[in-house]
Amino acid sequence: SYVLTQLPSVSVAPGETARITCGGNNIGTKSVHWHQQKPGQAPVLIISYDVKRPSGVPERFSGSNSGNTATLTISRVEAGDEADYYCLAWDSGDWVFGGGTKMTVL
Amino acid sequence: QVQLVESGGGVVQPGRSLRLSCAAPGFTFSNYGMHWVRQAPGKGLEWVAAISYDGGEKNYADSVKGRFTISRDNSKNTLYLQMNSLRPEDTAVYYCATAPEGSAIRGTGAGGIDVWGQGTTVTVSS
Secondary structure, three states: OOOOEOOOEEEEOOOOOEEEEEEOOOHHHOOOEEEEEOOOOOOEEEEEOOOEOOOOOOOOEEEEEEOOEEEEEEOOOOHHHOEEEEEEEEEOOEEEEOOOEEEEEO | OOOOEEEOOEEEOOOOOEEEEEEOOOOOHHHOOEEEEEEOOOOOEEEEEEEOOOOOOEEEOOOOOOOEEEEEEOOOOEEEEEEOOOOHHHOEEEEEEEOOOOOOOOOOOOOOOOOEOOOEEEEEOO
16 A cells, blocks of 8 residues: 655744655655644645645645655744644545654744 | 534444534535544544545545445535444544545545544544
8 A cells, every 4th residue: 555654753943944745656646735733623734736725824835746755845934833744645546644744843 | 614513423332333423514515525534542644434525436445444334415414424343443533524626536636635624532442
């Protein structure tokens, strides 16, 4: 079965740029969607189809996807961005989530 | 405004059954494919099942195939998940969620998951 690999954690200072990666075999040929989950809350879609931002999601959030890596980039990180981030893609009959990356704002 | 409200969670013994519901008031439910996703305590997200807008197409994760059944009643704006032969490893918060309006529920070009409910907790324990 298809595997999406995310680093368990990343730490970033306020105002800096965070890059959260999602690795998978030829993931660049798939559509990748990103979800944010804050503690005690349901997830929220923040990027769809690799690069699309739903209405209400700040422009600081952006996505890219090529080769074997999809990347969620968060510019000018704020304290309120502290959350778990999950990538999601479809492969051969299943929707697959990455294991999630916990982003800590220092 | 898309709103989803799950119910039906609780504590159940291994081997027993439980049916979850997801009410979808206030939007054209029949335009949306739907998903169930679960999250075990302290763990990540796991996709469970999906159903097309008209109920004609269904998909299941291997971990629940043959035990869980997803269904919907568009006249009642409600999604269901019938869970049989429950195991301790099924313990999780269960979320219902929409696919993007008009999107397929499967395939590389499918839209994934859009709006999430708040979840209902299922605990399988003796």
